[in-house]
Amino acid sequence: MVSEREFDALFRNLYGELYVFARRFITHEADCEDIVSDAFEDVWRNLSCLTSATVRSFLYRDVRNKCIDFLRRQTVRRQYADLMASVTQGYDSADGLTELHERERIVSDVLESLPDYTRQIFTACYVDRKQYVQVAEELTISPNTVKKYISQALKLIVGQRQKH
Amino acid sequence: MTEEAIMLMEPGAMVNRGQTDCLAHEPDLRETCEDIFLAQLVLAQKQEQVPNVEAKLTEFHDRVDKHRRMRPIVWTAIAMAAATLAAVFFLRPKEQPAEAQPTAVVFAADNSQQQVTVETVSGTPVPVKVVRKQDKADATVVIGQTELQIEEQLALSVPQGESLQLLLPDGTHVYLHPGSRIVYPNVFTGSSRQVKLTGEAYFCVAHDPQHPFLVSTPQGTICDYGTEFNVSARTDGLTEVVLVEGSVGVTPTDGKEQMLVPGQKCYMEESQCTVEEANTDPYISWRDGYFHFEETTLREILEELGRYYNYNVECPNSYLLNYRMRFIIPRNQDVAYAVMMLNRMGKVKVSLRGNTITVE
Numbered sequence: 001m002v003s004e005r006e007f008d009a010l011f012r013n014l015y016g017e018l019y020v021f022a023r024r025f026i027t028h029e030a031d032c033e034d035i036v037s038d039a040f041e042d043v044w045r046n047l048s049c050l051t052s053a054t055v056r057s058f059l060y061r062d063v064r065n066k067c068i069d070f071l072r073r074q075t076v077r078r079q080y081a082d083l084m085a086s087v088t089q090g091y092d093s094a095d096g097l098t099e100l101h102e103r104e105r106i107v108s109d110v111l112e113s114l115p116d117y118t119r120q121i122f123t124a125c126y127v128d129r130k131q132y133v134q135v136a137e138e139l140t141i142s143p144n145t146v147k148k149y150i151s152q153a154l155k156l157i158v159g160q161r162q163k164h
Numbered sequence: 165m166t167e168e169a170i171m172l173m174e175p176g177a178m179v180n181r182g183q184t185d186c187l188a189h190e191p192d193l194r195e196t197c198e199d200i201f202l203a204q205l206v207l208a209q210k211q212e213q214v215p216n217v218e219a220k221l222t223e224f225h226d227r228v229d230k231h232r233r234m235r236p237i238v239w240t241a242i243a244m245a246a247a248t249l250a251a252v253f254f255l256r257p258k259e260q261p262a263e264a265q266p267t268a269v270v271f272a273a274d275n276s277q278q279q280v281t282v283e284t285v286s287g288t289p290v291p292v293k294v295v296r297k298q299d300k301a302d303a304t305v306v307i308g309q310t311e312l313q314i315e316e317q318l319a320l321s322v323p324q325g326e327s328l329q330l331l332l333p334d335g336t337h338v339y340l341h342p343g344s345r346i347v348y349p350n351v352f353t354g355s356s357r358q359v360k361l362t363g364e365a366y367f368c369v370a371h372d373p374q375h376p377f378l379v380s381t382p383q384g385t386i387c388d389y390g391t392e393f394n395v396s397a398r399t400d401g402l403t404e405v406v407l408v409e410g411s412v413g414v415t416p417t418d419g420k421e422q423m424l425v426p427g428q429k430c431y432m433e434e435s436q437c438t439v440e441e442a443n444t445d446p447y448i449s450w451r452d453g454y455f456h457f458e459e460t461t462l463r464e465i466l467e468e469l470g471r472y473y474n475y476n477v478e479c480p481n482s483y484l485l486n487y488r489m490r491f492i493i494p495r496n497q498d499v500a501y502a503v504m505m506l507n508r509m510g511k512v513k514v515s516l517r518g519n520t521i522t523v524e
Contacts, residue, residue, distance in 0.1 A: 011221050016214040023212060024204055033215055041228055042483050049481065049524070058483070065486045082184040083172065087197045092487075100202065107202045119207070126204040127211065129175040147170055154166045157199045 002047045002055060010055060011040055018063050025067035025084055027129070035066045057094035064091045103161060110157045121149050169196040181441070270463060270485065271470025271477040273519055278323040278474060282307055285317040285347065294326075301453035301495035302329040302339060307350075321345045322363070325474025327495065332359070335370035336377065339451050342471045343398070364396040366451045369410070383432040384416035393424075394447040403432040408444045449492065455502075457491040462512065465491060466523065473499040476520040484512055484523065 002010070015036060022032040039062040043055060050058060068088075071081035090096035111119060124135045125146070136143040172183060172193075187194045282290040282305070291308035305328060307318070322328050322340045330338045334352050344363025358378045369377045369388050377388040381397035391410020397403040405414050407424040415421040419435040429442030449456030455472075457465050463485035470477040472495070479485055493505045503521060506514045515522050 008221060011224065012217055015217045015220060017209070019214055020208050020212045021205065023208065024201065029215075033220070037220065037224060037227075040224060044228055046481055046483075062483050065483070069486070079179045079181060079184060082181075083179050083187070086184060086187040086194060087173075087201050089194075090198065100198070103198070104202050104206060107199060108206045111203060111206055122203060123207050123211070125175060126173075126200065127207045131176055132174055147167075150170055151166045153203075154169065154196065154199060157203065158166070158196055161195070161199065 002043070002050050002052060004047075006052065007044065007047065010043070010052075014056065014059060015040070018059055021060070022063050022067055025064075025088075026070060031070065035063060035070065038066060039063045054094065057097045060091045060097050061093075064088055102164075106160050106164060107157055110153070110160055114153055114156075118149050118153050121146060122153065125150065165193055165196060168193055169200060173197055173200040185441075269476065270466045270479050270523075271475075273470065273474045273476045274324045278325050280305060280320070280322055280326055280328060282318055282320045285319060290318060292320075294328075299496055302327045304329050304331070316350050317347055318350055319345060319347045323474070324471050327472065332357075332370075334372065334375075334377075337368040339366040339368075341365060341450075342474070361395055362397050364394070364398055366392070366394045366447055368392050368451070381432075384414065384419065384435075384437075387413040387415065387421070389413075392448075392451075394450075405430045405432070406442050406444060406447050408448055450495075453495050455491065455493050455495055457489065459488045459490060461485060462487045462489065462523070465489070465506075466521070469499070469502055470521065473502070474519075475499055475516075477523065478520060479523040481524055487511060 018036045018039065019032055022035050023029070026032050026035070039059055042062050043050060043059065046058075068081050068085045071077045071084065090100045111122070114122075121135060121139070124130050124138070125132060130138075132143045132146045136146045139146070171177065172179060172187075187197065280292060280294050280303070282292045284290060293306040293308075294303050295306060296303045303326060305320070320328075320330065320340075322342060322344045324342045327342055328340045330340060330346070332338060332348055332352075333350060334357055336357075338346065338359075340346060341364040344361070344365055346363075346365065347360040349358075352375070354375075356376050356378055357372070358380065360380045362382065367377075367379065367388070369391055373389065379386040379388070379395055381395065381403045383397065383403035386393070386395060386405050389411045391412060392408040393410070393412050394406045394408070395403065396405075405412065405424070406429045407426050409426050411423065411425070413421040413423050414430045414432060414437055416432040416435045416437050419432075419437060422430060422437040422439060424430055424439065427441060427444060429440050431438045431440075443458055446456040446458055455468065457468075462479075466477045466479065466485070469475070489509060489511065491506070491509065493502060499521070500516060503514045503516055506512065506523075513524050
């Protein structure tokens with residue numbers, strides 16, 4: 001059972017990270033805010049069946065599903081919805097979520113160890129959502145070079161992951 | 165493989181069905197894509213502008229929790245002149261009970277008399293005997309034919325709670341799902357064999373190249389050339405055809421014929437035909453007496469079970485309905501069996517009360 005006071009604490013602790021998570025699927029900020037709010041509303045209506053241990057995975061799963069449904073409803077984004085569904089499958093279960101949080105730590109460590117330039121390229125591509133060609137133009141290098149930087153970093157991440 | 169992952173995860177990349185299907189079969193590629201996703205997440209966490217959480221929390225309670233909003237009004241009233249205290253006391257709003265959880269009704273049973281019926285197209289009922297065998301998933305019918313003209317059109321209705329295997333005069337087998345209706349002649353004459361369908365059915369058409377077999381649905385016609393296929397003409401405005409074996413042509417109303425090869429699925433909607441690859445196993449399984457759900461949402465699974473057994477289905481925690489599973493069980497068992505097998509999946513708790521299935 002989650003009490004109303006605990007609910008407020010949960011909201012304050014988790015809203016931010018869930019919003020950032022939703023933004024990986026959907027670019028429009030207001031849509032992400034609505035989805036995260038709706039997910040907390042689902043928690044609110046199910047306080048009696050959740051515990052502080054289960055609520056986190058409930059929220060991740062709910063936000064993920066709502067994001068994918070949202071994408072699916074836009075016909076042009078259906079394939080993208082399927083891709084995201086496949087890539088984020090892990091968030092669908094409590095065990096998966098724990099594993100992904102672990103891997104987040106590993107990825108974070110690798111990214112910290114990279115030269116600024118590589119991190120800059122990663123950010124431009126995946127956080128600012130620019131196409132590789134666009135990033136290449138902005139940095140006056142070739143698209144292949146952009147991909148090579150990403151590839152090097154990615155190989156490091158994969159390597160670290162496999163070690164664990 | 166990192167190259168493939170980089171290509172798939174490029175922002176704004178147009179990914180196609182083949183590529184996403186690939187991911188399902190290549191766990192290494194998927195994990196590498198996950199790494200890219202995680203990298204995005206980690207970097208975004210450092211720089212993303214998050215909305216003001218306190219403001220969002222207040223907004224949340226204003227919207228969802230009317231309980232809290234009431235109190236400020238009561239306090240203000242009491243703070244007014246003592247003379248009005250009695251009035252305030254009586255005017256004070258009653259404590260709102262905790263908002264009842266909306267029970268999501270997933271499927272409603274049909275409580276009217278449920279029977280398999282056959283009538284002529286003009287509405288005259290025709291005697292029909294329904295034969296149910298213990299171990300068979302589908303019942304069969306024996307239709308009293310003595311009073312009928314040659315080539316009389318018959319309308320066979322299968323209610324919720326029943327499924328039927330029908331043998332047509334040409335030897336075609338039709339496996340009818342609950343909630344379906346088929347119109348067919350008691351003898352096929354003429355250059356083609358025509359039937360009309362609403363609902364869902366699996367057809368094993370008797371081979372006769374001289375006489376194409378036509379299924380007409382509200383959205384369009386399926387022309388078969390000797391083969392096995394499934395037609396779902398259930399939802400308003402959408403008909404779906406899956407070809408298992410042989411060759412069919414699908415013609416939407418006011419549209420052009422689209423040929424299908426085995427393993428393809430065609431959606432007919434508003435004179436348009438969309439063709440996709442499909443897994444035919446679930447459809448073949450129905451023919452062979454099984455429920456077969458492959459990565460299907462719990463919502464769909466529950467709707468099918470509700471319709472098949474004619475039970476109400478309720479699920480208060482509607483977020484559970486989006487859960488996808490693989491679920492295969494024989495259809496020749498009772499609802500208690502299906503409920504037990506669902507429970508065995510370990511993902512939800514299902515119980516039976518009266519004629520309602522409750523999922524939580």
